[in-house]
Amino acid sequence: MPQVVTRTWTQLKPARKAAIPEGLWLRCPGCAQLIYRRQMEANLHVCPECTHHFRISAEQRIAQLCDAGSFTPMFTGLSSGDPLRFRDLKAYPDRIRAEQIKTGQRDGCQAGEAFIKGRPVMLACLDLTFMMGSMGSVVGEILTRAIEHATKSDLPLIVVSCSGGARMQEAGLSLMQMAKTSAALARLDDAGGLFISVLTDPTTGGVTASFAMLGDVIIAEPRALIGFAGPRVIRQTIRQDLPDGFQRSEFLLAKGMVDRVAPRAELRSEIARLIDYSGK
Amino acid sequence: MASFYQLDFEQPVRELDKRIAAAERGASDDAQLPAPALGGVEPHPPAESGELRALRAERLTLLASLYEQLSPWNTVRVARHPQRPQSGDYIALMCREFTELHGDRRYGDDPAIITGFARLGHHKVLMVGHQKGRDTQEKLACHFGCAHPEGYRKALAKMKLAEKFGVPVVTLVDTPGAYPGLGAEERGQAEAIAVNLREMSRLKVPIVSIIIGEGGSGGALGIAVADRVAMLQHAWYSVISPEGCAAILWKQANEQTNVSSAKALRLTARDNLKLSIIDAIVPEPPGAAHRDPAGAAQALADWIVAQLDELTAETTEDLLQARYDRFRRLGEFEESAEPEPTPELTP
Numbered sequence: 235m236p237q238v239v240t241r242t243w244t245q246l247k248p249a250r251k252a253a254i255p256e257g258l259w260l261r262c263p264g265c266a267q268l269i270y271r272r273q274m275e276a277n278l279h280v281c282p283e284c285t286h287h288f289r290i291s292a293e294q295r296i297a298q299l300c301d302a303g304s305f306t307p308m309f310t311g312l313s314s315g316d317p318l319r320f321r322d323l324k325a326y327p328d329r330i331r332a333e334q335i336k337t338g339q340r341d342g343c344q345a346g347e348a349f350i351k352g353r354p355v356m357l358a359c360l361d362l363t364f365m366m367g368s369m370g371s372v373v374g375e376i377l378t379r380a381i382e383h384a385t386k387s388d389l390p391l392i393v394v395s396c397s398g399g400a401r402m403q404e405a406g407l408s409l410m411q412m413a414k415t416s417a418a419l420a421r422l423d424d425a426g427g428l429f430i431s432v433l434t435d436p437t438t439g440g441v442t443a444s445f446a447m448l449g450d451v452i453i454a455e456p457r458a459l460i461g462f463a464g465p466r467v468i469r470q471t472i473r474q475d476l477p478d479g480f481q482r483s484e485f486l487l488a489k490g491m492v493d494r495v496a497p498r499a500e501l502r503s504e505i506a507r508l509i510d511y512s513g514k
Numbered sequence: 515m516a517s518f519y520q521l522d523f524e525q526p527v528r529e530l531d532k533r534i535a536a537a538e539r540g541a542s543d544d545a546q547l548p549a550p551a552l553g554g555v556e557p558h559p560p561a562e563s564g565e566l567r568a569l570r571a572e573r574l575t576l577l578a579s580l581y582e583q584l585s586p587w588n589t590v591r592v593a594r595h596p597q598r599p600q601s602g603d604y605i606a607l608m609c610r611e612f613t614e615l616h617g618d619r620r621y622g623d624d625p626a627i628i629t630g631f632a633r634l635g636h637h638k639v640l641m642v643g644h645q646k647g648r649d650t651q652e653k654l655a656c657h658f659g660c661a662h663p664e665g666y667r668k669a670l671a672k673m674k675l676a677e678k679f680g681v682p683v684v685t686l687v688d689t690p691g692a693y694p695g696l697g698a699e700e701r702g703q704a705e706a707i708a709v710n711l712r713e714m715s716r717l718k719v720p721i722v723s724i725i726i727g728e729g730g731s732g733g734a735l736g737i738a739v740a741d742r743v744a745m746l747q748h749a750w751y752s753v754i755s756p757e758g759c760a761a762i763l764w765k766q767a768n769e770q771t772n773v774s775s776a777k778a779l780r781l782t783a784r785d786n787l788k789l790s791i792i793d794a795i796v797p798e799p800p801g802a803a804h805r806d807p808a809g810a811a812q813a814l815a816d817w818i819v820a821q822l823d824e825l826t827a828e829t830t831e832d833l834l835q836a837r838y839d840r841f842r843r844l845g846e847f848e849e850s851a852e853p854e855p856t857p858e859l860t861p
Binding site (some may be wrong): 247255260312313314315317318319320322323332370371372374375378400401402404405406407408409410411412413414416417418419420421424440441442443444445448453461462467468471472476477479480481489490492 | 520560604607689690693694695696698701702703704705707708711712713715716731732735736739751752753754759762764765774778779780781785786789791825837838842844845846847848849850851853
């Protein structure tokens, strides 16, 4: 049979794609079923067929986790500088601005006081939609302030992580945020505070290797990718295929690295129950 | 100088070496005199002619000026020089009575991090250092300086021991990064590093860290949360290796993108000092540490002892507060009192 080159409308008019409103239906990456978007969204962004947990923004996470309207944002005035005058294929300030326009957020972390099932908490959520939730000076500073605030006010600290790791564009300063947040957690620990770390898809690199793995209790969402090195780097290093389910939540549970794997729908009650056990 | 690693920017030095060798042959009847080996022991012929002396002086000046203005990428290459002294070498040169302590009492003994008590100047210290390995066998055992979780846990276990006895800790950092592999992930590489960061921030004895070669990412920081952090002059320290950064941000790692990313990452000692990530730069002998390991070790030992003299005089409370503040203030951002409206949706 002769090869036939086919052209599609999207190839012909790629600009039109963005103009079309998001589809009512989408294909679930978990089960490949066609699912109704509204139904998936109403189900906490979880596939109603196979319980695939879709990635969500910090804003959506806060709305799902907190008692309605109880979230009071804090440390909202922080935004990135360009200490290194970093330039790869694009200058860092241009990248930041593009991300800010795209997301309407200043950087990749939102924090504030909130209530979860009536219990007061200090909540911080990384935002995957902003530069892959990478941790630079702003994210590190917001987290550190959140930890310090939790320590001072004796509030349970909840951090929901999802991140590609430390932000390369701030190089050494990003690396230092790992030490900064971990040191602040040492003080929370000394003060007898409770820290519940919630790991969601994906949590990797410098974020996993600092505050995310330091929870008094660590809860992971099902099938989330959690690890230090990314799967691609590991595959290149050891030159062999990775076992099925490697670096997924259930794998970490089996290896003793997380306390619980909890579906999204149960996160609120899981957190509330743990707060009660801690007496906070 | 058969198997010597050659750095292309050293070409002028090699040409000078040839002239020195020629002058030596002319000056001496003894044809057995070896050519001056780079990085090896400099031969000292009994009688030096005026020309030879001048050439040697010129060589030293040339080395100093070449290494004074190393580009960031060449700094990385010097930091990875196969004959650059490693933790084991520095410990042998600086310390007396090194008593190595093995194992994390959990899983195994990772040779990529060596730990042990030693005497350094008039101080008793716990030495902790990444080891890359010299010969092929040792390099493989050490995974080229990439530690596993058991290495970080061993380091912490021994640091806790030092804390118990009030012995200060000295760490020597020299790693491309923590090992990315199946076993490392299974045994909690991220958790091991994270716990080290937290525990080192509140260890009740002075900690001094020096990046002696490569300071790659979390694998380096995992033993580098300290009261004083320094870098040897030609070491590098950053959040990722230039190759890793080039592969991600430039979409490919080649000589050209490596040069660009090494520059962008601000990984040299001078840049890190400017960003306050480190507190001092320890100068290396002319032509870098691999040409004069003893000289480099001497400078390093002097700096460490000076820091320990100051730090051991402080109260534990002041020490821990200062350590917390040291890392707390790192990071650059802008802050406005009122949140500005989000940028308008125009391209």
